[in-house]
Ligand code: HEM
């Protein structure tokens with residue numbers, strides 16, 4: 001993985017010193033809260049319902065065990081002993097005190113981490129495929145380009161006061177695990193007819209109150225042109241994006257208003273002028289960064305999957321877990337293992353300091369000292385020897401990190417909602433908990449199979465409800481919390497927005513409504529192989545509507 | 553009110569005439585884009601330096617053919633959050649090769665000095681008097697930069713190559 005060199009370290013030290021001075025000016029009253037606000041936001045510090053919330057970037061979801069230990073230590077020292085992994089592969093702390101921030105940022109810098117640009121109208125943390133470098137279907141490692149983008153976008157002088165926030169995602173595999181079509185810019189690496197890697201560039205996707213699937217602006221972009229092309233898009237957006245209404249300020253609105261063809265012309269005309277500048281990457285620079293992401297020292301191992309299956313015959317719990325929580329590796333004898341942060345005992349994405357410390361030890365022992373945060377708020381070990389998998393499972397189970405539900409209905413994405421968030425209309429976490437409790441029965445869970453259920457506490461859509469196979473949106477009606485359902489959303493390579501079912505349900509009715517939707521799916525599916533999404537796309541809304549609202 | 557130019561406090565020879573009904577007969581002045589368009593000949597006939605202000609919704613394309621007449625271009629930041637003029641500055645410097653003074657006016661915060669510097673703005677109209685020392689400190693906040701721009705600073709990528 002990437003390691004800071006002397007220049008990155010100098011930069012971080014200067015940033016910490018700068019913020020310490022800004023906090024001092026705020027604490028002494030030299031600066032008002034209004035003046036301080038943009039400065040703290042630039043460092044990821046939000047003021048929430050009960051306390052300050054700090055968002056720390058995990059660049060493209062990649063963490064070392066030492067960093068995870070550092071994050072655990074921060075949770076213990078400055079928060080209430082836990083952290084929350086988000087859908088943007090970051091970690092949030094919910095109970096931060098302002099006067100401790102400079103020390104906290106200093107501790108973060110020691111583990112090469114920070115909250116810069118995790119908030120504000122700037123280029124946010126670039127996200128990627130949690131299986132990068134390891135998955136069997138990968139074409140090229142997207143982290144190389146994520147890191148180049150990370151450096152280019154950090155305190156970008158021209159693009160730090162954009163009309164609105166800006167999110168970039170990169171995938172290097174045909175199976176899209178990074179939801180690139182739902183980002184301001186999505187980059188999709190693929191091989192052209194000559195076998196050279198390059199990008200398809202998507203622009204103008206996003207969620208929030210106006211969800212839009214991104215459009216293709218370029219079918220082919222040479223990797224060497226990546227930064228100049230990104231800079232051209234950002235400049236057109238910075239110049240012409242709306243600034244009069246923050247709900248219409250995202251690039252998706254500009255692209256839709258301009259039309260993709262005209263927008264493409266504007267970008268090309270800007271690009272022509274900056275293509276041959278220092279922004280141009282060369283093979284040397286790309287290879288220099290690629291070296292940081294060299295594969296770990298894989299051993300030559302036999303395929304051990306038959307033995308794992310045999311283990312499973314002895315132990316159903318292991319069998320279910322193996323089926324849902326692991327994925328194929330590009331190297332024989334290895335497996336990708338997902339750690340579920342969706343136990344019914346904890347809010348989705350939450351993790352205690354103790355769990356973090358133990359996970360760091362496991363990463364050292366079984367996974368070359370690294371791990372990933374993924375956009376479904378779980379953790380991933382990308383390089384586990386198959387021969388170790390049974391033992392690892394036992395240890396994860398003891399830590400409550402082995403709920404066998406990855407990609408299943410109880411693997412819920414939920415935003416913080418009314419329990420923490422100042423913008424919320426309704427609670428998300430308690431709804432998630434109730435659904436998880438209802439579907440604790442493993443047989444039912446696996447019978448329902450592949451399914452994403454996403455919950456947001458308001459129309460800002462932090463919980464990705466638009467693109468859940470089942471989406472739940474919290475709304476407020478006459479002082480009561482209500483939940484509206486959408487069906488058929490998807491965030492992968494076949495990205496789609498869900499369709500509204502009809503009127504919402506009260507807090508007491510939500511779980512039954514989910515139950516009815518799932519029963520309808522089971523009645524309607526051709527066979528157990530047909531997923532919820534496939535069935536929905538085949539039969540449409542009608543049977544689900546009938547199950548939810550009766551036949552009229 | 554003070555002017556910082558190229559890192560030091562400077563005397564401002566310009567009078568801001570954007571809001572005056574009649575233009576002063578002599579002395580250096582800064583006019584609005586409308587004034588420039590309406591009184592072009594009269595302004596060119598004056599025997600003094602001329603500057604023009606671009607509001608945040610006035611793209612530099614509108615003065616592209618006239619740049620040789622201006623000793624300075626002032627870029628207005630109506631609110632610190634309005635970042636359009638950062639792009640204007642780069643377009644003026646990089647695409648139109650404008651080499652004279654680029655001045656930031658309006659809601660210009662201490663914390664933005666370095667960003668502005670890096671896109672080619674070399675003069676700042678600052679409000680408040682206790683600021684000057686802090687502006688000097690802020691100017692030294694960073695010594696390394698990831699992005700290549702045209703401000704003469706070496707980017708980290710080039711430093712790495714030695
Ligand atoms: C509790 C504090 C939070 C606040 C105040 C907040 C606020 C917002 C707002 C206002 C938007 C809408 C932006 C727009 O449409 O332009 C948004 C979108 C979003 N937020 Fe949050 N959020 C919070 C927490 C989170 C968390 C915890 C996550 C991750 C789990 C998250 C992930 C996202 C995502 C993925 C989007 C939509 C994607 C897009 O930008 O189109 N947010 N948030």
Ligand code: SF4
Nearest residue numbers: 415421424457458462
């Ligand atoms: S979706 Fe709404 S309630 Fe949930 S975190 Fe985002 S802003 Fe808050």
